[in-house]
Amino acid sequence: MSSHSLAGAVRSGAGSAPRARKAGKGVHRSQITGLVFATPAIVLVAVFVIYPIVGTVALSLTDWDGFSPTRTFVGLQNFADILADGTFQASVVRNLIYIGGFFVSVVLGFAIAVLLWVRPRGWVVFRTVFLIPEMLGPAIVGLVWLRLWQPANGGLAALGDALHIPVLASSPLASPGGAIWVLALTQVWASTGFFVVVALGGLQSLDPSLLDAAAVDGAGRWQRLRYVVIPSMRPFLALMTMLATIAGLKAFDLVWVMTQGGPGNATQLLGTYAYTKAFSQSDFGHASAIACVMVLIALAFTLLTGRRNVRDS
């Protein structure tokens, strides 16, 4: 699931509270109808998303290889183990670097949106092209860039040789130190266009007469940007940052098609490390403990943004 699944929903939770209260006033209306309409969606989400959250917590308290019928209860041992596991700690750090890649996308996306705001001739062409990576999806983007970064005979290694750029020629995707940065950079390529469009949507809601007023008062370009545009866009920047963080936490497809967490464990993020623990090492207990940490972070974020939405409205 892509990162943007949050864009609408987070906002919709915020703006609609007063109107929802009005919804109860209808005449000739059976309120049970609403329950009937909502039931199919709720049942599916409860069975395939909410229950698995509980199931993951339960699994994290056991020692299970994925095959045997018995799941031994081990209490919080799995959590103690992963917290002491160097690869897990490094995965947390790498996941933060990866989220950093998304943040770069947010900043770049916002900057490009500001430049596209005046709708220069041909801007729709640019917007369309910037959205291509989003349309391809993270797995296909990963496969495209894998061709370019391929250590043995990839395009960028050859280009680095030809132009004498040592960083490219040394195939950083194959080096334990460089690979995570290559992935983060690829993610910037993949997600910047999405943030351009989100930021453009935000800028459209900004009243340009504010900027006119500032200009009449003598504010230059930089001052208008610094003191008018950025402060009025703060809710949008917060939303984009939140989307970036959650998307970085969810990251799997792009990393998995490019490195499967390798070389060694050098590009394991939380999601890929959990997957590796479970399916390569048949260690579902520790895998679920890592998964629980991810769920906890996601829930903490839901709470934080939920509170901000309440404050906004």
Added chain:
Amino acid sequence: MTAEIRMPLRRRGRPRELSRDTIRFAPTWLSYGLMIVFFLLITLPLLWIAMTALRSPEAYAQNPVGGFEWRFSNFADAWNTANFSSYVPNSLIYTGSVVVLVVAIASAAGYGLARFRFPGRLAMMLSLVVALTVPFSSIMFSVYDVVQFFGLINTRAGIVVVAVAMTLPFATFYMRTFFLGIPDELAEAARIDGAGELTVFFRVMLPLARPGLATLAVFSGVWTWGMYIEPLLLATSDDLRTVSLGLSFFTTEFGGSNAPLICAAIVTIVAPLIVVSVLLQRRFVEGMTNGAIK
């Protein structure tokens, strides 16, 4: 600075012109320069893939970046070697089923949550919010258990139902927002005329929500088409793989030995996607901006 101060004075009385100038944050040449740089950063890698797709493996091995040929046989080879004749229909089946189910279920739920108050409504909204942020990779082991419980491992139905459930939280909120924007008086008028709740929904509300349904269909379609981890987890059989997943397995198999073949496979998948994305981009952009503002 002086230029900026003088400019508004000179244009006094023409506020529209002023706005266009005050939202210009870089000289035109600089804006275009940066846009063209970003444009090339997006397109050059894709063009390199397309160029490589037309070369022979031998020529590629000698020089991966230079050289040009017209070897169209790579495409036929890629199509015949990779199991595309099963991946493409699979992705079409998954995408079609998920779009239809998500649009149907989410519009009903969005309407129910927007327009009615009933016991458990808050709990439902809360679980949808939680479901919205939880990464699939963090619940996948337990999802596997549930799918196995229903006997749906290694079936198309299993993949579709999980994809639907993962898309529903966003889809429901999106449709709820849309229904909140439609005046309730229309539904009231229909009720006073004696329409039942189903009639109100199908004959009054759904037609009014058509633009929202279209945008939601595009979103869920794009996501489902790109779906990777769900079929990776839930299907071991090659016959059930999606285009992304199949392409990734194909790459792993032939990646080292025959780069042009892989690139031909990538072009086969990416070229139609780019055409579709150009056609759908307006709907996509509208959905993103509307969803984010409301």
